[in-house]
Amino acid sequence: MSLLKGRENILIFLAEYAAFAREVKITTSMLAKQLDISQQTASRLLIQLEKDGYITRRIVGKETYVKLTERGVNELIDLHVRLRGIFERPVKITLEGRVFSGLGEGAYYISLPGYYSQIKERLGFEPFLGTLNVRLSSSAAIEGRLLLEKAADIVIEGFKDEKRSYGGAKCIKAAFNDIDECAIFFIERTHHDVSVVEVVSPYNLREKYGLKDGDKVRLTVSLQPTFFFNNLLGTSNV
Numbered sequence: 001m002s003l004l005k006g007r008e009n010i011l012i013f014l015a016e017y018a019a020f021a022r023e024v025k026i027t028t029s030m031l032a033k034q035l036d037i038s039q040q041t042a043s044r045l046l047i048q049l050e051k052d053g054y055i056t057r058r059i060v061g062k063e064t065y066v067k068l069t070e071r072g073v074n075e076l077i078d079l080h081v082r083l084r085g086i087f088e089r090p091v092k093i094t095l096e097g098r099v100f101s102g103l104g105e106g107a108y109y110i111s112l113p114g115y116y117s118q119i120k121e122r123l124g125f126e127p128f129l130g131t132l133n134v135r136l137s138s139s140a141a142i143e144g145r146l147l148l149e150k151a152a153d154i155v156i157e158g159f160k161d162e163k164r165s166y167g168g169a170k171c172i173k174a175a176f177n178d179i180d181e182c183a184i185f186f187i188e189r190t191h192h193d194v195s196v197v198e199v200v201s202p203y204n205l206r207e208k209y210g211l212k213d214g215d216k217v218r219l220t221v222s223l224q225p226t227f228f229f230n231n232l233l234g235t236s237n238v
Helices: 002-014 029-035 040-050 069-089 106-111 113-123 140-152 205-209 225-231
Strands: 024-025 057-062 063-068 092-099 132-136 154-156 169-176 180-187 196-200 216-224
Touching: 002 029, 002 063, 002 069, 024 029, 029 040, 040 057, 063 069, 092 140, 106 113, 113 154, 132 140, 132 216, 140 169, 140 180, 140 216, 169 196, 169 205, 180 205, 180 216
Parallel strands: none
Antiparallel strands: 024 063, 057 063, 092 132, 092 216, 132 196, 154 169, 169 180, 169 216, 180 196
16 A cells, blocks of 8 residues: 555545544554554554644554644545546547448438437437448447447337337437537347447538548547446446
8 A cells, every 4th residue: 555545545534533623532453444454554654644744643641632634634625626526527438430331221210200300309400311330449439339328318219100110219419520419329129239339410421521431430428427437337347
């Protein structure tokens, strides 16, 4: 354990016992047990914290009373601000992959009134009649895709017409090449595996960017940090 990590752990431990407001009676054996360190390390860290001005110590017989100093409290406040900056900042998930031609079914399905009207209403744009197929280029991108599928909160419901029934989909808004509005679709009935995403946009992205099969593109989604960190462990074994 480094001195920095041990210092922060002890300061947090003391703050939990309100040592910023009053003296707290502690023992090195208590610290060692709570922080999973040796008593010798706990004793050394307390001595160093006092020397550096983070705590005051008062020894009465075999008992030690500790209180956080202004410097110790400020250290904890700085740590709190840094952690808030990390855990409250939107998390960007970027998927990189290469364009490829599909079976040409996207235009047909999006043109169906049952899909078209829902996409227009729920995504807030009139979709181009077609999808852009992107094959993800790394295992990291596939992990990101699986996380985004969990995060997808816009539902396109399935429906029936006089001919047949059509499956539903989930989607999430994204930025295409960091610029253009689009949405990544996770389709209920698809012949693609998890290495592929289908992109719907207000634009003909192939035409706008002059894309041909094999060209590299980027899709970026900003996730709320609460969702990301709540689901991080669930994707760690992908």
